Amino acid sequence: MRIARLSFAIAAATLTLTNQAAAWWNDEWTMRKQITVDTSASGANITDAIGTSPVLIRLHAGNFRFAASKADGSDLRFVAGDDKTPLKYHIERYDSLLGEGLVWLNLPNVQPGSKINVWLYYGNQKALAAPDAKGTYDADTVLVYHFAERGIPATDSSAWANNSQDAGQAANGSLIGSGLRLDGKATLTLPATPSLALAEGASFSWSAWIKPAALQRNAAIYSRKDTRNGVVIGLDDGAPFVEITKDGVGQRSSAGVPVAPGGWHHIGVSATPGLITLYLDGAPYATLNASLPALNVVAKLGGDTAIAVPAVTPEVASEPAAAAPAADGTAAEGTATAEATAETTAPAAPVVPAPVAPAPVAAAGFIGDIDELQISKNARGAGFIKFAATQQGPAPSKLLSFSVDEETSSWLSGYFGILLKAVTLDGWVIIGFLGLMALLGWIVMIEKHGYLKRQSRANDIFSPAFRNLGEDITAMVEREGLAVLTGENARENVKKHAKARAYVQKNSSLCRLYETGVAEIRKFVPEGDNGTTLNAEAIASIRATLDGCVIREMQALNRQIVVLTLSIAGGPFLGLLGTVIGVMITFASIAMTGDVNINAIAPGIAGALMATVAGLAVAIPALFGYNWLTLRIKNLTSDMQAFVDEFVAKIAVTYGKGRPSPVVARMAAE
Structure with missing residues (x-):
């Protein structure tokens, strides 16, 4: 009962694992x-x-x-x-x-x-x-450009449809598919839509992959400005920067380690009220204590937007601000007359100019490639930006x-299916030959197991009957064999199963030896014996005949066992041959294509090893089967040799020189 429960538990666990492994979203x-x-x-x-x-x-x-x-x-x-x-x-x-x-x-x-x-x-x-x-x-993602278009404006992949207003020059072989190539003159215009509008102090994120073609002084990658406010993201001698202009006053992040031209780098900007963080390749690069100004104008990619900064006229500190000039200019002339009169009637007062806000310097156009531009209306965190830079980058991650x-x-699912699909033609030839060897080996093992089982069972039926014959060793033949089985149960068994005698005579090696021995005895002691005895030479002749019969029985027992020995010895070597050939072909293919990576090598090597697996799959069952069958053959051979010794001993006792034969003894008794 305990074994039954354990078997049931194992079967249930196996079924559960099978169902889990077979789970499939859609067949x-x-x-x-x-x-x-x-x-x-x-x-x-x-x-x-x-x-x-x-x-x-x-x-x-x-x-x-x-x-x-x-x-x-x-x-x-x-x-x-x-x-x-x-x-x-x-x-x-x-x-x-x-x-x-x-x-x-x-x-x-x-x-x-x-x-x-x-x-x-x-x-x-x-x-x-x-x-x-x-x-x-x-x-929150308001603009995504993959730059996969050719000859048409860049298409926004986000839900806001902020497509560019003009088409740029495509860059083949960019970091992620195709990109945008900028020459420092032509720019790409981003629209001024409500979704892209910035309120003062708004949260904002900007990221893109850039590949500068050369070191440039004050080059703008992204620029969005009106007359007094602006945001610029760019490179200055290779150092990324973010510049904020508010009410005409500009602030720029400090310069760090510059990036070398000719390589791809991820630039990210995350803005919150009072703090703007600049990221390079997913890591913080610089910070700027500033907030974004309000902006609702177009933006430029690859160049700066023009700013019209009005001229500021110095003012006299002792006088209030002058009124706005009239259209005809009279107010302006009156003012000039009053100033002239004051100069002649009063000492000259020092002129103190009002503070002038420094005008932002226009940036140069960026020269290089850009790919994967993304803009969001929230501040992306450091983890988000590092995640993007890591999984989008050129280096293996x-x-x-x-x-x-x-x-x-399919039974070809998973690893096994991949291995089978990677096997080359020569490997399949060797695996096919090994499969034929395996089939023959299993046929031999199954057939031989049945043959030995039938012989052992028939010998078990015959042996007790022979041992209970007494001195009349020919009685089983004279009385039709199995009818003389000792015990009532044996007799009833024979009566109920009429085919039992034929079964024993057909399958029992001991019965065949017995019948051969009786036939040899009758050559020397024919029926109606009048007291003939057998000398040593006659008994030796009978034994020699029985020994020959034993040899023939042993040959029958060992017939086709050579198939198993060949499988054991040859299977692994054939598999190794297939593996070596497969590995050679794999490396030859790699040498021709020049593609040296683990994904190119692994399938070929794994497929080549399938030949070795096939060879071991042939040899291992054959090894176990061979040892099991040879043990049973050895036992049956020992039984036959013991039977010959016992049978010859009975002959010597019954027909030995100087002892009356059983026939003479019966005649005397009558």
Whole structure:
């Protein structure tokens, strides 16, 4: 009962695990892949709050099977880790021929120091496209430019439709797909819409990837100004800065370590009332104790906006401000006359000029590339900006990791399916040969097990009957064999099962030895014996015949066992041969393509090792089966040898020289 309960528990646990592993969001999608977003110490190591954030999923031939997806990627679906909740996403670029995909995915409530699992489903040729660019970003994101357009104004991917007012020059091979190329002269104009309007002291976030072409003095990347107020984000001799102009007075953040030209860098600005923080590559770079001015004008990307600063005339300290001049200029002339009269009638008073606000200096146009511009009407935290810089950057990041592809409703799912798909043709040839060896080995083991089992059972029936024969060792043949089994139960068993005698005669090696021995005795002592005895030479002749019969029985027992020995000895070596050939082909392919990375090497090596696994799968069962069968063959052989010794001893006792034969003894008794 205890064993039954344990078996039931194991079966239930296995069924539960199977059901969990088989969980599938939608059976119409045949493929899926798990993506892990790791903000813990083992990943991106982000400790500040992040919140809901878009994440860039870069798909390439090393982490995604484009051949199993639709050509346009319209069957892509992203599902949360619970395998139930679909997530919002949109595709910036998808090219199945080049093996490149750029997908933006909305991750709600990303926590620092944690891991988030997301399922990527694909492989449904009937699926319709379901991107949701507006749902990919939260409501505070008011502008997102991917710069994926060519010859048309940049399109806003957020929900606010803040498209640019002009088209820029596309930059091929940018950081994330295509970007915007700026030459220091042409600019991209951002609209003046209510969603982009800034109130005084408003919260604000701005971020973009930049690639400066050279060191420039006071170059504006982003500029938004009116006559007295403005915001400028740019580079000064490679040092990022943010400049705030309020009522004509400018403030600029302090300069830090400059960035070198020719490389991509992430610039982020987060503004709150009284404090503006500048970020470089996700880390704080500089701060400015200032607030944003009120702005509701167009902005420029790649250049500065012009500011009309009125000239300020010095004023006399002893006189009040002059009235505004009339249209005909009479008031102005009167004023000049009064001043002249005062000069002749009173001592000259010193002229004290009023304080003049320094006019902001116009910045030069930025020369370089820009990609992925995002503007928000709230202040993004340090964790959010670091998260964006880490997962969008050019360098490989520990933030995202991709698992293997899984298939639904197939025994080829998971790792095993990936391995099988990576096996080359030569590997399949060797695996096929090993499969044939395995099939033959199992056939031999099953057939031999049944043969030995039947022989052992038949010998167990025959042996007690033989041992109870007494001195009349030919009685079992003379009385039709099994009819002489001792005990009532044995006799009743024979009566009920008429085929038992045929079963023993067919399967018992001891019975065959017995019948051979009786046949040899009758050569020397025919029926109607008149007292013939057997000398030593006759008994030796009978024993020699029995020994020959034993050898033939042993040959029958060991027949086809050589198949198992070949499987044990040859299987691993054939598998090793397939592995070596597969590894050679993998490295030759890498040498030809020049693609040296773990994603290019791992499938080929893993597929090559499948040949070794196949060889071991052939040899290991054959090894266990061979040892089990040889043990049983050894036992049956020992039984036959013991039977020959016992049978010859009975012959010597019954027909030995100087002893009357059983026939003579019966005649004397009659």
